[in-house]
Amino acid sequence: MPLEAMRYDITPVGLHYLLIHFDIPAIDAGDYALRVGGHVRRPLRLTLDQLTARPSTTLAVTLECAGNGRARLSPRPLSQPWLGEAVGTAEWTGTSLRAVLDEAGVETGAIDVVFTGADRGVQGGIDQFYERSLSLADAMRDEVLLVNAMNGRPLPPQHGFPLRLIVPGWYGMTHVKWLRSITVTERSFAGYQQAAAYHYRTTEGDSGVSVTRMLPRALMVPPGVPDFMSRVRFLKPATEVIEGRAWSGLAPIVKVEFSSDGGRSWSAAELEDAVSPYAWRRWTYRWDATRPGDYELCARATDAAGNAQPIAQRWNLEGVENNAVQRVPVVVREPAEQQAPADLG
Ligand SMILES: Nc1nc2c(c(=O)[nH]1)N[C@H]1C(S)=C(S)[C@@H](COP(=O)(O)O)O[C@H]1N2
Ligand SMILES: [Mo]
Numbered sequence: 310m311p312l313e314a315m316r317y318d319i320t321p322v323g324l325h326y327l328l329i330h331f332d333i334p335a336i337d338a339g340d341y342a343l344r345v346g347g348h349v350r351r352p353l354r355l356t357l358d359q360l361t362a363r364p365s366t367t368l369a370v371t372l373e374c375a376g377n378g379r380a381r382l383s384p385r386p387l388s389q390p391w392l393g394e395a396v397g398t399a400e401w402t403g404t405s406l407r408a409v410l411d412e413a414g415v416e417t418g419a420i421d422v423v424f425t426g427a428d429r430g431v432q433g434g435i436d437q438f439y440e441r442s443l444s445l446a447d448a449m450r451d452e453v454l455l456v457n458a459m460n461g462r463p464l465p466p467q468h469g470f471p472l473r474l475i476v477p478g479w480y481g482m483t484h485v486k487w488l489r490s491i492t493v494t495e496r497s498f499a500g501y502q503q504a505a506a507y508h509y510r511t512t513e514g515d516s517g518v519s520v521t522r523m524l525p526r527a528l529m530v531p532p533g534v535p536d537f538m539s540r541v542r543f544l545k546p547a548t549e550v551i552e553g554r555a556w557s558g559l560a561p562i563v564k565v566e567f568s569s570d571g572g573r574s575w576s577a578a579e580l581e582d583a584v585s586p587y588a589w590r591r592w593t594y595r596w597d598a599t600r601p602g603d604y605e606l607c608a609r610a611t612d613a614a615g616n617a618q619p620i621a622q623r624w625n626l627e628g629v630e631n632n633a634v635q636r637v638p639v640v641v642r643e644p645a646e647q648q649a650p651a652d653l654g
Contacts, residue, residue, distance in 0.1 A: 310394050310397050312393065312394060312528060313530050315589075316530060316552070318584045319398055319399060319400055320398050322460055322462075322465060325399055325468070326394060326397050328374050330428070331428045331429060331439065332428060332430065333466050333487075334429075334487050336427060336471060338471050341357050341471050342355060342356050344489065345490070346413075346493075347492035349415055350416060355409070357457065363405075363408070363409075364404060365402055365403060366405070368400070368452065369399070369400050370398065370401055370475055370585070370587045371396065371397070371398045371523075371556045372397055373523050374389070374481040374482075375480035375507060375630060376389050377395040377631070378628075379627075379629070379631060380628075381622060381631060382622055382628050382631060386625070393635055396526075396528070398588045399459045401454060401458070402456055402457065402459075403454035405451070405453070406422075406449075406453045406454060406455055407448070407449045409491070410448065410491075410493070415445065419445050419493045420445060420494055421443065421445065421493075421494045421496075421498045422442060422491060422492070422493055423440055423500070424442065424474050424485040424488055424490075425439075425488070425490045426440065426489065427489040428487055437500065437501050438489075440498075440500045440503070441482060442494070442500070442503050452476075452477045453475070453476050453477070455472055455473075456472070456473055456474075469486030469488070473487070473488055477586075478523060479522050480629075482507050482520070506627070507627070508520065509625050509630055510627070511624065511625050511626060513626065522558035523557060523559070524616065525557035525559065525562065525611065525617065525632065526557070526618060527553055527562075528635050529552065529637065532549050542637060543644070544639055545641075545643065546600065548597055548599065549595075549596045550594070550595055552591065552592070552593045553565070553593075553608055554590065555592055555610040556589040557610065557612035560612040561612060562583070562589075562590050564580075564611040565580060565590075565610050566578060566608070566611075567594040567596065568606070568608075569605070569606055578593060578594040579593050598639075601643070603639075604639045605636055605637070605638055606636070606637040606638075606639055607634045607636055608634065618633065619632070620634055
C-alpha cells in the first residue's frame with residue numbers, strides 16, 4: 310500500500326497490500342464447500358450459499374503483515390522486502406466462527422482449531438497447503454469471522470475468494486485465505502506456518518517466540534514531493550499538517566508523538582476516533598516547517614497497555630515484528646529548478 314493511501318479510513322481494495330505465499334488457487338463458487346471436522350460431534354459441510362445466508366457482521370479491521378519493516382533490517386532477512394507499506398484497513402463482512410464451531414459441537418479435550426487454505430506450495434523443503442491454527446479460546450472470541458466480502462463486495466481472488474478467516478488484532482499470517490477446511494484437534498498443531506515460521510528468534514535452532522498480535526505502530530503520509538531515486542522528500546517552507554495512522558493489536562492507541570529531529574525531541578499529535586475497535590486511528594500534527602534545512606521526521610505510537618514503539622530496530626532471523634519508529638528524511642527549501650507544467654502555458 311503506498312503510504313499516501315493512509316488518507317482513506319478504509320483502504321480501497323486495489324491499494325490494500327497483498328501477501329501470497331504460493332499461487333492464488335482457482336476456486337469455483339458453485340462447487341465450493343467449507344468442511345468443518347476433526348474433534349467435533351457433527352462434522353459440517355457448508356456451501357457458499359449456506360455460509361452467506363447465516364447472520365453476518367461487518368467490521369473494519371486493520372491487517373498488517375508480521376514482516377512489515379523487514380527490509381530496514383541489516384543484514385536483511387530473506388523474505389518479502391517490506392519497508393513499511395504492508396498494512397491496510399478493510400470492511401470485512403462475514404459470519405461468526407464461534408457459531409459455526411458451536412453447531413459442529415466441539416468435543417471436550419479440543420486444543421487447537423486449524424484453518425487450511427486451498428493454496429499449496431513448497432516452503433522450508435516441505436510440500437504444504439497454507440495452514441495456521443488458533444487455540445480453541447482464541448478461535449471462540451466474538452470478533453473472529455469467516456468472511457466472504459471485503460468493502461461491500463465479494464472477496465476478490467487475491468484476498469481469499471470465496472472465504473477467509475479474519476482474526477482482528479492479529480498479524481496478517483493468521484487471516485487464512487481461500488479457506489477450505491476447519492479442523493479441531495486434540496493435540497497442538499505443529500504445521501510449518503505455525504511451528505517453524507512466524508517466530509521471533511535471533512539464532513538458528515532457537516525455538517523462539519510465536520508471533521501473534523500486532524505491536525503498536527504509527528506511520529505518516531510522507532509530506533511534500535519525493536526525489537525519484539532516494540525518496541527524500543522536498544517541502545516548501547510553511548506550516549505543514551502531517552497526517553498518519555496508528556494501530557496496535559494489543560490495546561487501543563492512546564498516544565502518537567511526532568519528532569522533526571530524528572527522535573531527539575517529541576511532541577504529542579492529535580488523535581481522531583478509531584475507525585473501529587479493530588482498526589487504525591488517524592492522527593495529525595501541525596509542524597512548523599518555516600525554516601529551511603534538513604530534517605528527519607519520526608512518529609511513535611503508544612497503546613493503553615503501555616506498549617510503545619522502540620526507537621531502534623530489533624534484528625531477528627525472519628525479520629518479524631520490526632515496529633521501530635518510521636524515519637522520513639525531508640529537505641525544507643524553496644523549490645529547485647522547476648519544469649513548469651505545460652498547461653500553465
Ligand atoms: N491461504 C493463505 N492465507 C494467507 C496467506 C497465504 O499465503 N495463503 N498469507 C498470509 C499473510 S502472511 C498475510 S500478511 C495475509 C495478507 O492478506 P491480504 O493479502 O489479504 O492483505 O494473508 C495471510 N493469509
Ligand atoms: Mo504476512
